[in-house]
Amino acid sequence: MISAPATSTALSVTGLSKRFGGVVAVDRFSMQADGHGVVGLIGPNGAGKTTVFNIITGLVPADAGSVRIGEDDITNKPTYAIARLGIQRTFQNIRLFDGLPVLDNVAVGSLPRRGVSLKAGRERAQALLDEVGYRGRNDVRPSELPYAFQRRVEIARALAADPKILLLDEPAAGMHSSERDELAVLIRELQAKGLVIILVEHDMALVSRVCDLVIVMDFGHVIASGSPADVRNDPRVIEAYLGGAE
Amino acid sequence: MVIVAAGLVPVFTDDQYLLDVLTEAGLFVLLGLGLNIVVSLAGLLDLGYIAFWAVGAYTAAMLASPQFHLATPFLLLAPIAVLVTSVFAVIIGVPTLRVRGDYLAIVTLGFGEIVRLSLLNGGSNITGGWSGIQAISRPSLFGYSFGYELQPYYYLIYVVCVAALVAGHRLRTSKIGVIWQALRDNELAAGASGVRPLTYYLLAFGLGAGFGGISGLLFATKQIAVSPDTFTVDQSFLVLAIVVLGGLSGRFWPVAISAVLVISLPELLRGFQEYRLVVFGPLLVLFIMVRERWPDISRYFGKRMRALPAIGNPGSR
Numbered sequence: 001m002i003s004a005p006a007t008s009t010a011l012s013v014t015g016l017s018k019r020f021g022g023v024v025a026v027d028r029f030s031m032q033a034d035g036h037g038v039v040g041l042i043g044p045n046g047a048g049k050t051t052v053f054n055i056i057t058g059l060v061p062a063d064a065g066s067v068r069i070g071e072d073d074i075t076n077k078p079t080y081a082i083a084r085l086g087i088q089r090t091f092q093n094i095r096l097f098d099g100l101p102v103l104d105n106v107a108v109g110s111l112p113r114r115g116v117s118l119k120a121g122r123e124r125a126q127a128l129l130d131e132v133g134y135r136g137r138n139d140v141r142p143s144e145l146p147y148a149f150q151r152r153v154e155i156a157r158a159l160a161a162d163p164k165i166l167l168l169d170e171p172a173a174g175m176h177s178s179e180r181d182e183l184a185v186l187i188r189e190l191q192a193k194g195l196v197i198i199l200v201e202h203d204m205a206l207v208s209r210v211c212d213l214v215i216v217m218d219f220g221h222v223i224a225s226g227s228p229a230d231v232r233n234d235p236r237v238i239e240a241y242l243g244g245a246e
Numbered sequence: 247m248v249i250v251a252a253g254l255v256p257v258f259t260d261d262q263y264l265l266d267v268l269t270e271a272g273l274f275v276l277l278g279l280g281l282n283i284v285v286s287l288a289g290l291l292d293l294g295y296i297a298f299w300a301v302g303a304y305t306a307a308m309l310a311s312p313q314f315h316l317a318t319p320f321l322l323l324a325p326i327a328v329l330v331t332s333v334f335a336v337i338i339g340v341p342t343l344r345v346r347g348d349y350l351a352i353v354t355l356g357f358g359e360i361v362r363l364s365l366l367n368g369g370s371n372i373t374g375g376w377s378g379i380q381a382i383s384r385p386s387l388f389g390y391s392f393g394y395e396l397q398p399y400y401y402l403i404y405v406v407c408v409a410a411l412v413a414g415h416r417l418r419t420s421k422i423g424v425i426w427q428a429l430r431d432n433e434l435a436a437g438a439s440g441v442r443p444l445t446y447y448l449l450a451f452g453l454g455a456g457f458g459g460i461s462g463l464l465f466a467t468k469q470i471a472v473s474p475d476t477f478t479v480d481q482s483f484l485v486l487a488i489v490v491l492g493g494l495s496g497r498f499w500p501v502a503i504s505a506v507l508v509i510s511l512p513e514l515l516r517g518f519q520e521y522r523l524v525v526f527g528p529l530l531v532l533f534i535m536v537r538e539r540w541p542d543i544s545r546y547f548g549k550r551m552r553a554l555p556a557i558g559n560p561g562s563r
Binding site for chain 1: 421425435443
């Protein structure tokens, strides 16, 4: 379903590897994603999901393998350059600018582009905060907000940069069930607008609802992939999560 | 109000000692505002900032003294001093900004000393060596020539300080200011949003140094002599103390007040004679402690003030 021909906005990751000392964090990891669905990246803690995000966004250099947007090789480019090429992300451990009010936090997503004034950036930020369903105040510092609100601010900031590809690292963490429902709707809406979305998430109910393709990682490589239903019944996946019968 | 009052001081007194202390304070206001850009807005720890004061001062000294038989007019000298200092800062910034945090502090500390030692060893025919450069031309503005009296210097430095405060405030609330603060709060996230850190850090270095350059120019043309022993590392620490006492919030107001306080306080403590610095140190620490706990203190006294800027809430602007 997801293996449609590569469009210019498709993200393809091939043979990615990364070692930290003696630990193989990512081991010949490959995946494809385009605008035809939401890709869920799941796996037990330490499987290498966040490291994959870090390599894609240039925060951590890859030892081997390549990351491409369409035909463009972006492997190991500087983070800011990759961001400008259309990849945005949120962080598992939220990274907002705590000396700035919420509105400016979001505006920073669009400010690095030439010709975007602070006023225009703030107007866009306001529109995006509404779009992602943020209902808090705009003039407070992010640390004064509950987690669920902070996560929305991060998503709004990512959208402010007009990304083609959006990487969400555990966006539902710290949210209660009705907030998760809203998040699921939001992710679906963004996908419908043609955004390529890759989601790292532990909440299987959310993954089942929003993802078209699920990739399961363990010890740095892919152990299974397919529709949420397929993956849930895959014995290798069950073994990875629950441990083998040795 | 405080601002206007500060501008009128010479009308009420011609006490040269008082004016001398206040003009000195004005020079450090400029230094504090400049370092505030680097430390509080962009979040870079610079321990060699006084080098930019030296570059500004020596630029003025070389271009308007018998050293090279030049007499550059003051209105031309000012932009040159700012430009030279800013360019110098960017040149220093390119190699040093590869490191951050404590490492940057050490590297800038080293560069500060390199500048001082270069001036010291520059030879009598270039920088004047240990004795520096003398007989620098006094400023001359719109046909008015400055003399020994301090009043005109006071007005000049006052006007530049006010302009610098306005410039600082506008910088902080501009697009660049917002991006600087984002880098300060989380460089990684700012980078992931598309901000190229080096560009904005160099901008902070360059603009911040410009304030130091203009202060150096005013210092040199007021003292009419410069020598390397003015630009020691403890002066860098003094400017940093001003910025830290100013609250590190990025605001410029508190820094200006802090500079006046830090420079004039040791003078007010002259009564303690040789012990005055012993009193000054703990007082500084006390100020910072009060500042730090200001929200608690103001709550204790029943006033509901907004969090951060302790001495930074002057109702005058």
